[in-house]
Amino acid sequence: MSVEFIGFIANSDASETIVRQGPVLDPHYIETVAKAHELAGFDRALLAFHSTTPDALQIAQHVLTITKNLKVMIAQRPGFTAPTLLARQLATLDQLYDGRVSLHVITGGNAIELRQDGNTLDDKDERYARTSEFLDIVRLEWTSEKPFNYSGKYYTVENGFSQVKPLQKGGIYTFVGGGSDAAIEVSGKHADTFALWGESYAQVRDVTARVRAAAAKHGRPSPRFSLSVRPILADTEEKAWQKAEGILERATALQDQTGYRRPNHATEGAKRLLAAADQGARIDKRLWTEIAKLTGANSNTTALVGTPEQVAEVFADYYDLGVSHFLIRGFDPLPDAIDYGRELIPLTRKLIAERDQQRGIAAE
Numbered sequence: 487m488s489v490e491f492i493g494f495i496a497n498s499d500a501s502e503t504i505v506r507q508g509p510v511l512d513p514h515y516i517e518t519v520a521k522a523h524e525l526a527g528f529d530r531a532l533l534a535f536h537s538t539t540p541d542a543l544q545i546a547q548h549v550l551t552i553t554k555n556l557k558v559m560i561a562q563r564p565g566f567t568a569p570t571l572l573a574r575q576l577a578t579l580d581q582l583y584d585g586r587v588s589l590h591v592i593t594g595g596n597a598i599e600l601r602q603d604g605n606t607l608d609d610k611d612e613r614y615a616r617t618s619e620f621l622d623i624v625r626l627e628w629t630s631e632k633p634f635n636y637s638g639k640y641y642t643v644e645n646g647f648s649q650v651k652p653l654q655k656g657g658i659y660t661f662v663g664g665g666s667d668a669a670i671e672v673s674g675k676h677a678d679t680f681a682l683w684g685e686s687y688a689q690v691r692d693v694t695a696r697v698r699a700a701a702a703k704h705g706r707p708s709p710r711f712s713l714s715v716r717p718i719l720a721d722t723e724e725k726a727w728q729k730a731e732g733i734l735e736r737a738t739a740l741q742d743q744t745g746y747r748r749p750n751h752a753t754e755g756a757k758r759l760l761a762a763a764d765q766g767a768r769i770d771k772r773l774w775t776e777i778a779k780l781t782g783a784n785s786n787t788t789a790l791v792g793t794p795e796q797v798a799e800v801f802a803d804y805y806d807l808g809v810s811h812f813l814i815r816g817f818d819p820l821p822d823a824i825d826y827g828r829e830l831i832p833l834t835r836k837l838i839a840e841r842d843q844q845r846g847i848a849a850e
Contacts, residue, residue: 487810489838491831492559492712493523493531493823494815495549497540502746502777502787503736503817511540513548519820520549523556526827530557532813535592543575550583559661561590564620565613570646573627577652585653589624590661590681593617593669614668616640621660621676628657661712665693665754674700677709679811683755684715684788686762686769687807694808712811713804714786717797717822717830718774730791733817734776741780748782759783771800777817786813794829801834802841 499515500506508515523531531549533542546558562572580587593613619638626634626646633645652658662673663681670693673680680697682690690713698708718733720726741747749756760783763775778787790797801812812834816822 490529490811492813493528495519495531501817503733505740505743517552520553522823524553526823527831530559532559535561535563550586557586559588559590561592563592564617569620569623570627573624574648576658577650580652580658588659592663611668614672618672625657628652665758670696670700673697675704679710679712681712683759683786690807711809712813713809714813716789717814718789718791719794723792726791730774737777746781749784756783759788794833798833798837802837805838
């Protein structure tokens with residue numbers, strides 16, 4: 487099973503520990519970070535979605551234009567763009583940029599924020615039902631060789647058809663995330679990869695088993711699995727933990743200025759991270775939960791702390807649990823991305839390849 491590293495390209499230089507100084511949309515920063523990810527050996531990079539931020543689809547096109555090999559993972563929320571239109575937009579990009587497009591489907595857990603885009607479905611299970619219909623239609627646009635009809639509760643399409651198909655056979659690679667039972671059900675039906683946040687080994691075992699069961703119910707092979715986490719690295723373990731404590735101090739001091747505060751509503755994914763945080767500041771070998779606890783886990787805020795060799799070992803442990811994609815970003819995003827490419831990414835690839843080889847020899 488091949489391993490993949492996914493980075494994160496923000497629209498400007500900001501994080502839990504960095505107060506944005508420049509514009510909300512900083513083209514120079516986007517270009518610099520995108521090229522840094524490509525040079526660092528990342529396979530693809532996430533472009534996030536929020537109800538008030540610049541459009542991820544257009545940012546992704548810019549990133550694809552200024553890179554040669556880096557793939558993009560474009561976050562989109564069903565319910566705000568017609569599925570037929572989004573399918574053609576993504577297929578067009580995929581054709582223009584050599585199949586480097588993937589879709590990250592986020593249904594959204596915060597009804598208050600979703601209303602900023604005009605959402606009228608406050609019930610989360612209903613939103614996931616809408617997502618499932620949305621993805622039914624997107625897949626038909628990508629694959630149907632003749633006009634199709636679709637009649638659902640949320641969408642109706644008559645003689646739908648797209649002349650442009652993705653370069654990727656079978657449709658654009660699709661990630662689906664979410665922590666609720668409804669999210670897992672939708673993922674079992676639609677996901678190529680299910681996206682987890684940085685959870686404990688026990689939590690990963692639980693969620694992956696549930697997603698595999700959901701996929702089997704729909705007669706599909708299991709999706710692959712992605713884990714999102716924030717590596718904090720140093721040349722010794724002691725220095726890495728000191729660095730983590732410094733990050734916590736800065737994040738605490740800058741909460742009012744950065745806006746990374748506990749939200750009024752915790753998503754199911756956030757609740758899972760907070761449940762891990764309730765077990766302690768350090769879980770398993772080196773999963774650190776203090777930033778998640780501080781911010782209410784309003785994004786992927788758990789970290790792995792240690793030397794590059796130590797963190798690579800934990801990635802290999804997650805790989806043994808079925809995780810093949812690692813979405814990693816730092817609290818100082820640009821320097822950290824460069825740093826990950828220097829040691830962490832190659833060390834992890836090497837260690838996992840060695841483990842796969844050992845399994846192959848044992849199997850013989």
